[in-house]
Amino acid sequence: MNINELNKRKTPIVVIDNSLKKYKDLPLFQEKVDKANEMLRTVGLPKDKKKGHHA
Amino acid sequence: MKLERYELKAEDSLMVFEFVSDGPKGRILKLVKFSETNLKDLYNLAFGDKDMNSGELNDLSISNNGDSEKVLATVVSTVYAFTDYHLNSFVYATGSTKARTRLYRMGITKYLKDVTKDFYIYGLRNDEWESFEKEIEYDAFLAKRKNLNFTI
Numbered sequence: 423m424n425i426n427e428l429n430k431r432k433t434p435i436v437v438i439d440n441s442l443k444k445y446k447d448l449p450l451f452q453e454k455v456d457k458a459n460e461m462l463r464t465v466g467l468p469k470d471k472k473k474g475h476h477a
Numbered sequence: 478m479k480l481e482r483y484e485l486k487a488e489d490s491l492m493v494f495e496f497v498s499d500g501p502k503g504r505i506l507k508l509v510k511f512s513e514t515n516l517k518d519l520y521n522l523a524f525g526d527k528d529m530n531s532g533e534l535n536d537l538s539i540s541n542n543g544d545s546e547k548v549l550a551t552v553v554s555t556v557y558a559f560t561d562y563h564l565n566s567f568v569y570a571t572g573s574t575k576a577r578t579r580l581y582r583m584g585i586t587k588y589l590k591d592v593t594k595d596f597y598i599y600g601l602r603n604d605e606w607e608s609f610e611k612e613i614e615y616d617a618f619l620a621k622r623k624n625l626n627f628t629i
Contacts, residue, residue, distance in 0.1 A: 432554070432595065434551075434555070434557065436491065436494070438486070438487060439495070440488050442488040442494075442495055445508065446493050450508070450510050451510060451512065454521060454536070457571075458514050458571070459515045461601070461616075461617065464604065465604055467516065468607075469606070
């Protein structure tokens with residue numbers, strides 16, 4: 423498969439590299455996560471996902 | 478959507494991805510992380526530059542590497558990979574700055590027709606989620622992969 427064919431796939435081919443596991447439990451971008459949690463605490467999830475015009 | 482993208486690496490739970498932006502400023506390592514939040518199945522998406530020497534991450538850097546569209550397309554492709562693996566998950570994203578949030582909105586707007594074939598897209602406005610519409614400023618975005626099985 424060449425790069426053009428790869429680019430046509432929506433789901434990418436991902437090379438597994440478990441050296442990246444070290445980042446999984448590190449508090450990376452923690453400020454953003456904290457802000458997201460604060461917002462989600464009051465806003466929650468969309469009330470009705472099926473209402474959207476994209477549904 | 479047939480945008481150019483960078484090759485991706487990830488650890489086997491597909492929560493941390495890495496790719497290399499290659500442009501006039503050189504090779505810049507990018508890290509994408511999907512973090513758990515306090516809401517079950519809702520993950521925060523964040524990405525930034527990784528300093529090749531110190532390993533430190535910066536989500537405020539402006540690389541100006543002439544490939545912002547390719548970088549965003551690559552980040553979007555991580556959302557496809559993530560939601561393929563983490564079924565029924567929601568992905569929350571907002572920019573590190575208002576300008577960056579606006580950039581994301583423009584990116585979603587540009588490819589809305591394609592993106593909404595596969596995702597429900599919501600925008601946060603006045604502390605409420607609404608279906609994403611063009612020309613509206615949002616504070617954050619939420620994506621949910623469309624599939625046959627999901628119910629609230």
